[in-house]
Amino acid sequence: MIRAEVTELVLSQKRMKGLSWKEIHEKVSISTSPIVITAALLGQMRLEPNEAAKAAELLDLPKEAEILLTEIPYRGSLTEIPPTDPLIYRFYELVMVYGTTWKELINEEFGDGIMSAIDFDMTMERQPDQKGDRVKLQMSGKFLSYKRY
Amino acid sequence: MIRAEVTELVLSQKRMKGLSWKEIHEKVSISTSPIVITAALLGQMRLEPNEAAKAAELLDLPKEAEILLTEIPYRGSLTEIPPTDPLIYRFYELVMVYGTTWKELINEEFGDGIMSAIDFDMTMERQPDQKGDRVKLQMSGKFLSYKRY
Amino acid sequence: MIRAEVTELVLSQKRMKGLSWKEIHEKVSISTSPIVITAALLGQMRLEPNEAAKAAELLDLPKEAEILLTEIPYRGSLTEIPPTDPLIYRFYELVMVYGTTWKELINEEFGDGIMSAIDFDMTMERQPDQKGDRVKLQMSGKFLSYKRY
Amino acid sequence: MIRAEVTELVLSQKRMKGLSWKEIHEKVSISTSPIVITAALLGQMRLEPNEAAKAAELLDLPKEAEILLTEIPYRGSLTEIPPTDPLIYRFYELVMVYGTTWKELINEEFGDGIMSAIDFDMTMERQPDQKGDRVKLQMSGKFLSYKRY
Amino acid sequence: MIRAEVTELVLSQKRMKGLSWKEIHEKVSISTSPIVITAALLGQMRLEPNEAAKAAELLDLPKEAEILLTEIPYRGSLTEIPPTDPLIYRFYELVMVYGTTWKELINEEFGDGIMSAIDFDMTMERQPDQKGDRVKLQMSGKFLSYKRY
Amino acid sequence: MIRAEVTELVLSQKRMKGLSWKEIHEKVSISTSPIVITAALLGQMRLEPNEAAKAAELLDLPKEAEILLTEIPYRGSLTEIPPTDPLIYRFYELVMVYGTTWKELINEEFGDGIMSAIDFDMTMERQPDQKGDRVKLQMSGKFLSYKRY
Amino acid sequence: MIRAEVTELVLSQKRMKGLSWKEIHEKVSISTSPIVITAALLGQMRLEPNEAAKAAELLDLPKEAEILLTEIPYRGSLTEIPPTDPLIYRFYELVMVYGTTWKELINEEFGDGIMSAIDFDMTMERQPDQKGDRVKLQMSGKFLSYKRY
Amino acid sequence: MIRAEVTELVLSQKRMKGLSWKEIHEKVSISTSPIVITAALLGQMRLEPNEAAKAAELLDLPKEAEILLTEIPYRGSLTEIPPTDPLIYRFYELVMVYGTTWKELINEEFGDGIMSAIDFDMTMERQPDQKGDRVKLQMSGKFLSYKRY
Amino acid sequence: MIRAEVTELVLSQKRMKGLSWKEIHEKVSISTSPIVITAALLGQMRLEPNEAAKAAELLDLPKEAEILLTEIPYRGSLTEIPPTDPLIYRFYELVMVYGTTWKELINEEFGDGIMSAIDFDMTMERQPDQKGDRVKLQMSGKFLSYKRY
Amino acid sequence: MIRAEVTELVLSQKRMKGLSWKEIHEKVSISTSPIVITAALLGQMRLEPNEAAKAAELLDLPKEAEILLTEIPYRGSLTEIPPTDPLIYRFYELVMVYGTTWKELINEEFGDGIMSAIDFDMTMERQPDQKGDRVKLQMSGKFLSYKRY
CATH class of the missing domain: 3.30.1160.10 (Cyanate lyase, C-terminal domain)
Incomplete structure (x- = not known):
């Protein structure tokens, strides 16, 4: 499993469960900036183990995805430069x-x-x-x- | 004369006269954001005619440079992407x-x-x-x- | 599932069912511009939930594809620049x-x-x-x- | 003299004489689209000889510039892609x-x-x-x- | 199924059946230029429905591939520019x-x-x-x- | 003097003397393909010494330009790829x-x-x-x- | 099956069978340059049918791979330019x-x-x-x- | 003066004096490979001081050019990659x-x-x-x- | 199996077994620099057969992965230049x-x-x-x- | 005057005066790292005013060049990436x-x-x-x- 697959899985689970980033942030780590938590779930920052555990539970992620969320990612969220979006x-x-x-x-x-x-x-x-x-x-x-x- | 030459001239005159952007901003248009005024003098925004006149006087710019400062520039301040600086x-x-x-x-x-x-x-x-x-x-x-x- | 897969699925279903964009537009949201509806089905705009439901029914799309059609996409429809087509x-x-x-x-x-x-x-x-x-x-x-x- | 120098000269003369594209269009060829005339003066289309003569007179262009305006240009107005402006x-x-x-x-x-x-x-x-x-x-x-x- | 998969399938079937482009051209549409027919089978032009039917029969292509051969392709046959071949x-x-x-x-x-x-x-x-x-x-x-x- | 300067000079002289490529071809080497002669004058092929002499006389080129026209050029006529024209x-x-x-x-x-x-x-x-x-x-x-x- | 898959398969079989290029060359076509034979097995040249048969036997390749080795490849062995290796x-x-x-x-x-x-x-x-x-x-x-x- | 100007000057003097690389090599350093000597004069290698002195005399180069020929150059002879020639x-x-x-x-x-x-x-x-x-x-x-x- | 898959597998096994690079280095080849051993496991250097055997045992790698670790890799660890991380x-x-x-x-x-x-x-x-x-x-x-x- | 011209002038003066970077470093600021001083003279770092004064005297630089050496440069020393040297x-x-x-x-x-x-x-x-x-x-x-x- 690679980090890009975790990001894709997070987005899919969030979609199917009808969760917002705001709700995820509240459940995972309300004391941290929502930008940090969202960036981590998008593969750009890392979560603390307890945060990753909460995220994994909330989003039904497998164990390897949970561990990957605590790892330091290879950063860079854009698939092309300049960004087309x-x-x-x-x-x-x-x-x-x-x-x-x-x-x-x-x-x-x-x-x-x-x-x-x-x-x-x-x-x-x-x-x-x-x-x-x-x-x-x-x-x-x-x-x-x-x-x- | 093209805009890039105006920018180069502005930087040269600023250097030789020992002016800071803060001083230039105060003399040219204190009521406007220093970011706008500096960006204009670097070829990315336009000045109002009276501001351009003040800038031209302060920096000893020729008439065509003064007019160019009031023109809408072709924006893009970086000579290479990604920026090396x-x-x-x-x-x-x-x-x-x-x-x-x-x-x-x-x-x-x-x-x-x-x-x-x-x-x-x-x-x-x-x-x-x-x-x-x-x-x-x-x-x-x-x-x-x-x-x- | 990612948006590109939805686009590919839409094109495949449209092909096998022999539908035109005009027919799809008429069934999904005749009051909206056909450009907007087509762009959404090609992954560049979003549909309203009721429109996505109609599109999903018409094209036999799975639930996740239907939801994805209501999401704001990461825009950019061309796989290479300059476009070869x-x-x-x-x-x-x-x-x-x-x-x-x-x-x-x-x-x-x-x-x-x-x-x-x-x-x-x-x-x-x-x-x-x-x-x-x-x-x-x-x-x-x-x-x-x-x-x- | 190359076409890019003509374009630069046109822009400089227009600036110093305080002319608008609208005024230039009216003087050079009111019956043609202002887009065509402006594009020609920016090096992207060609003028008819009588139009080029009028443009040269209006903008004090040298003879070679006048002839260049009647030549078919190597098209492409942007110095970088994607355009930064x-x-x-x-x-x-x-x-x-x-x-x-x-x-x-x-x-x-x-x-x-x-x-x-x-x-x-x-x-x-x-x-x-x-x-x-x-x-x-x-x-x-x-x-x-x-x-x- | 996408067009690139049809092209790959065409090449694989042609290879395993030991067919030449000349033979395929003769069977599919002898009255049309072999360049057009070959280009269509390589994903760059479209076939008429009757031609696609003949091609599908000759090459044992599935129905979706046959339909895809009649669609207007997103043109561009080279995977990199400049071409390495x-x-x-x-x-x-x-x-x-x-x-x-x-x-x-x-x-x-x-x-x-x-x-x-x-x-x-x-x-x-x-x-x-x-x-x-x-x-x-x-x-x-x-x-x-x-x-x- | 470099080859690009010769090309620019050739184009300028051709323009001011009102010559066509056809006329130049006839005067320089009617027995050779006009494509070869034109390509040479545009810096992509070489001329024989007697052809270069004729071209230099016709176009009033200096001696170094005449010799350069007989040299094997560093080929590549386009300043950007893909060509914008x-x-x-x-x-x-x-x-x-x-x-x-x-x-x-x-x-x-x-x-x-x-x-x-x-x-x-x-x-x-x-x-x-x-x-x-x-x-x-x-x-x-x-x-x-x-x-x- | 595409040529890149043949190359990958060749490398995998060579690895698992502990063969060297030298041994493969000797078995496939000792009279030809080892550079040509190796290049063909890496997808850059073609083998004669009898050579491909020997290579397929030695490396346990399926029939389609054997035929592909006799086809003229789309050349270009590097996945990025400049080469990072x-x-x-x-x-x-x-x-x-x-x-x-x-x-x-x-x-x-x-x-x-x-x-x-x-x-x-x-x-x-x-x-x-x-x-x-x-x-x-x-x-x-x-x-x-x-x-x- | 920069190295590129030396290269241009070398080529111009060689042209006007009608010298070949072979003649230059013989005069500058017959004991060294002609590839090295030519590469140095094209800005890719360095000459020994006595070689540079001979080259400068042969080609009428100014003192700074002579010294530059003994300097270690910033290598890279091609102005674009892939080379168009x-x-x-x-x-x-x-x-x-x-x-x-x-x-x-x-x-x-x-x-x-x-x-x-x-x-x-x-x-x-x-x-x-x-x-x-x-x-x-x-x-x-x-x-x-x-x-x- | 290709080298990139070995790298991905190594990272996955390391993650699931909770190993650090330090621990892997100690088990695989303490006498060699940890930079060399880590680089090899990331696909940039090669291991000696006995080292690869130890790595394969420690990380539960299949035989082909073990052999691949002893092969000289096609070097280049970055998927894009400039690196976004x-x-x-x-x-x-x-x-x-x-x-x-x-x-x-x-x-x-x-x-x-x-x-x-x-x-x-x-x-x-x-x-x-x-x-x-x-x-x-x-x-x-x-x-x-x-x-x- | 722009920073690139200062760098070119520094290199020219160093060459004609026969100075080494070591000698320049000793005269300009022996207490600072030679890497910093050399980088500054190559347009990548800044000098203190007294250092710039010494450099200007040693290398006969004009006043504007001296001031430019004290300015913070737009960093990036390579004219192309990857570097050809x-x-x-x-x-x-x-x-x-x-x-x-x-x-x-x-x-x-x-x-x-x-x-x-x-x-x-x-x-x-x-x-x-x-x-x-x-x-x-x-x-x-x-x-x-x-x-x-």
């Missing part, structure tokens, strides 16, 4: 359009280094708006300086 | 790792559609933290529903 | 040849922004012509302005 | 999402063949709409049947 | 070496337009030659003019 | 659609080997046709057998 | 580093043309050397001149 | 067709390791043949074993 | 950022040549550090000089 | 061959996370060896854990 492409487009701007402004504020994509967290919420609700994302990543030795 | 790459990596997760959660919350990358705004700020300061980004894009006709 | 390639060619022209004329008329591919509709019809009938396409997408915040 | 990308996205749908429906209606991208015309206009104006495109291409010999 | 690559090489020459000479003779790859026919025959026999190809495609509207 | 693309499409068919039929007729793209000649002519004139191409390449040693 | 990559590197040198020297010696990769043979042997044994390759390909017609 | 492509094709065969036979003879492309030499000569002269290449590279530590 | 990408990034620096410094110290990736060894260990433990890698590769013959 | 390619090959091994062993030792390529240092030295001197590289990067929030 419009929702995901828009994020890709933001990187293409604003990439150099982010670099200039982050480097000016923090000096030489990067925003970590590892020591990183984010939230996503609905922002009500008369002209149409908005998707609000907050991201925060530790700044890491280029070190000299 | 580590700071920009980390954002690209976030899309690759979390792309499918964002899709699942946004679609579950909002239904079928996307977060606009056009009706979109963002802020970037320093988030002090004992374990190392963090880059904090807030993004907000209008949700657009797939319509049926 | 001549009919589809011609549309791709139009984008390559006229892309910058469309940008110039739309931006001149509407200002900075894009034509939405989400709040979008289109029709396709036969246009009789003595020199050979023509394919007539009408597309209409909401104009979205780049916003400043 | 959001406005142009949306058209590209439509091909990716609806490509197989168009193929199915056109083939069902017309039989085996393609819509010509050569014997092809299109119009673009503003469609007023309370919820936001729309870009309306009408395309019509001759249907070409695969022939057997 | 030397025989096919040589044709690809001709396009790379002579592409611009063909464009110049066809455009000079016919004006702006293309040679159709749809209203197109070709023959292939052996040309005896003392220094070594030659492959002789004759191609003829309708010239299509760029139209102005 | 519709006329050239159609030939590319023929390779993609008929590539495997040509392989099957040539191999069946001649055995294991290829059609040479080196010991190769072709002609192009106008084929009058009531339904629209056609481009007629005749190609003939020596068959080369895979040898065993 | 270091041994094969070194040959690829030689082409990249010495490609233009080979062209200059072969063209200077022979005139305009190529070394055939079809009428081609090679040998590989061990060259004892005190500083470490060497791989010695001898290649010989017929020179083919560009012909003018 | 037919002569060079044939070598590339040999790697694609015989790559896995070479791997099997070298590994069987020598064990796990590679043929060095660094401790490597080769010769190229004309092999007279009644059926057409042949290009004969001899290559010899040190075998390097994968070591375990 | 962040841990592996960082190494790729180091090559992109420091590649030219390594070349300059190694060439300055050793002359023209390369560091072997074949006669190569490395160790990986944890380096305790108050500010956060570090990954310490030591690599050593034989320097190979470009030879002249 | 054999020395740099070997490092790339190590990532391809050992990438998954490094991931397994680092993750097993440290848990989920990566080795930083930002908080990273390395040394390169000559390791004398009777069988041929070796290139010894020591790398150390801070381990960064995936955090959960």
Whole structure:
């Protein structure tokens, strides 16, 4: 069994049982960010053993799938680059359009280094708006300086 | 003269005059987001004529460059994909790792559609933290529903 | 089961039952555009639950396929870019040849922004012509302005 | 002198003289579609000699540029595929999402063949709409049947 | 069943029955070009129902394969570009070496337009030659003019 | 001076002197195929010294350009693959659609080997046709057998 | 059954029977180059029927595999380019580093043309050397001149 | 000055002075392989200072070009992969067709390791043949074993 | 059975038996580097027969898998380039950022040549550090000089 | 002036003045790693203002080049991927061959996370060896854990 099969199985069980990610998140690990839990079930993060056990029970997963959910995955969720799906492409487009701007402004504020994509967290919420609700994302990543030795 | 030459000229003048993006933003259009103003000067957004005039004066730009800054650019700031620069790459990596997760959660919350990358705004700020300061980004894009006709 | 398998199953059942897209459209949702219904059955749009039920009955699809037809798909119908099929390639060619022209004329008329591919509709019809009938396409997408915040 | 230099020169002269595509179209060949005239000036179509003469006079182009405008260009307006510019990308996205749908429906209606991208015309206009104006495109291409010999 | 499986099945049956393309052509549709019939059996063209029936009988194909042979295929016979097979690559090489020459000479003779790859026919025959026999190809495609509207 | 500059210069001189390829062919080497002569002037074949001298005189080329026209070029006339120009693309499409068919039929007729793209000649002519004139191409390449040693 | 499956089967049988290529070569066709025989068993060349029969007997191959070994394969042994395997990559590197040198020297010696990769043979042997044994390759390909017609 | 400019200058001077690679080799370093000397002048190997001095004198190169010829170059002589030039492509094709065969036979003879492309030499000569002269290449590279530590 | 299936089987058995690479290394060949043993089990190096026997016993592998572990693999462990997994990408990034620096410094110290990736060894260990433990890698590769013959 | 021009100028001045990287390192900042200083002069890291002043004096660089050396560069030293230069390619090959091994062993030792390529240092030295001197590289990067929030 490989991780991609676990992801496919998770999606199939979620579908047939009529579960939402919100319900799964509540059952598996309400104290952790739903982004982390969903990403793990999609093969991009790992679950703690007790979380994997709950997920396996909720979704009727076999033992090997449960163990695989606790393993560190080979990350990369997209099957092609650039992503063909419009929702995901828009994020890709933001990187293409604003990439150099982010670099200039982050480097000016923090000096030489990067925003970590590892020591990183984010939230996503609905922002009500008369002209149409908005998707609000907050991201925060530790700044890491280029070190000299 | 093409837009890429304007960008190169802007960077050269900024360098030789010892200006920061913060100073340029303050002089050109303090009421607008520094991300928009910086992006425009890097060839990704457009300036209003009075802003372009101020930018041209501050940076000693020729008339054609000033007009070009008011034109709608052919967007795309990266010369290669994936971006080789580590700071920009980390954002690209976030899309690759979390792309499918964002899709699942946004679609579950909002239904079928996307977060606009056009009706979109963002802020970037320093988030002090004992374990190392963090880059904090807030993004907000209008949700657009797939319509049926 | 994954969406690609549903698409393959739909095509196989349509073939063996001798159905046309027109007949399927009439049975599944005559009030909606045939483009939307066909696209959904090809894995690019979603059906409403009652439409999916009708499609499943008409095409003898299993329950999971029926549910999958109501899910928001990971869009992207082409297995390779540029598309090797001549009919589809011609549309791709139009984008390559006229892309910058469309940008110039739309931006001149509407200002900075894009034509939405989400709040979008289109029709396709036969246009009789003595020199050979023509394919007539009408597309209409909401104009979205780049916003400043 | 090569065609790309003509295009760059056209854009520069248009900018410095403050002309719009609409004004250029009116002066160069009002009876022809503005899409054809604009595409020619962007290096994708050819002008008739008298049109090129008018364009050269209006835009102060040298003789070789004027002749080049009457030559059949090596077509292809995009410097990279997929196009990074959001406005142009949306058209590209439509091909990716609806490509197989168009193929199915056109083939069902017309039989085996393609819509010509050569014997092809299109119009673009503003469609007023309370919820936001729309870009309306009408395309019509001759249907070409695969022939057997 | 998908078209690629039909192609694989055709090749397997042809192999086990010891048939040549020539024999298949004679049995399926001697009045049509062998290129068209072979291309159809390789998944690139369509057969008429009576031809498909003969092919199915000759090659012991199941009913769905027979129907699939009458469907308009998603064209594109090469699994990778550029083609790795030397025989096919040589044709690809001709396009790379002579592409611009063909464009110049066809455009000079016919004006702006293309040679159709749809209203197109070709023959292939052996040309005896003392220094070594030659492959002789004759191609003829309708010239299509760029139209102005 | 490099070959690409010679090609650009040839095209520029041809344009300014109002010469056609036909006229150039007649003056440079009427006994050779116009395809070879045109290809040489476009940087894909070589001219004999006396032909190059005539071409240089006709087109006012400097001495180094004249010598370069007699050199064996680094072949490859297309700046991008697949070719974006519709006329050239159609030939590319023929390779993609008929590539495997040509392989099957040539191999069946001649055995294991290829059609040479080196010991190769072709002609192009106008084929009058009531339904629209056609481009007629005749190609003939020596068959080369895979040898065993 | 497809050729790739034959190759996989050959490798599996060779492994389980503990055979070397040398032994297979001796049993199948000692008079032919081991490179040709090995290449055929790896799906890149064809065997004569009597050779295929011997190979099938030695390796316990089914009838269809035996016939497939006599067919002209779709050549191309590498699953990705550039090849990731270091041994094969070194040959690829030689082409990249010495490609233009080979062209200059072969063209200077022979005139305009190529070394055939079809009428081609090679040998590989061990060259004892005190500083470490060497791989010695001898290649010989017929020179083919560009012909003018 | 960069190495590519030296290569272009070498080719231009060689052309204008009517020198062959053979003559250059004889004057620069007759005791070294002509492949090495030619490769160095094409920017792929380095010359010894005295050789560079002779080359500079023979070809009237400026001092910086002479020094650059003694520098270790950034290797890679091809501007695109796969190479479009037919002569060079044939070598590339040999790697694609015989790559896995070479791997099997070298590994069987020598064990796990590679043929060095660094401790490597080769010769190229004309092999007279009644059926057409042949290009004969001899290559010899040190075998390097994968070591375990 | 192919090598990729062995790798998948090894990972599955390791998972279900709860083994670590450290434990496997100790059981299979403690005297060899854990990097070599792990790489072999991941399909990138070969094991000695006695090591493969121990691995097969420990992991309950079938006989063909055991033999495959002793075969020289077709190397290349990444399914896509650039690698999407962040841990592996960082190494790729180091090559992109420091590649030219390594070349300059190694060439300055050793002359023209390369560091072997074949006669190569490395160790990986944890380096305790108050500010956060570090990954310490030591690599050593034989320097190979470009030879002249 | 852009950074690539500074790099080219640095290399030209170093060449004409006969300086080594070692000498430059000693004059510019002996207390910093030669890898950092060389990388900065090659456009991949930044220098401190006093270091840039020394470099500018030593290499006769203009003022803008001096300032550019203190700016944070857009990183990425390779003009093509995979790198064609054999020395740099070997490092790339190590990532391809050992990438998954490094991931397994680092993750097993440290848990989920990566080795930083930002908080990273390395040394390169000559390791004398009777069988041929070796290139010894020591790398150390801070381990960064995936955090959960």
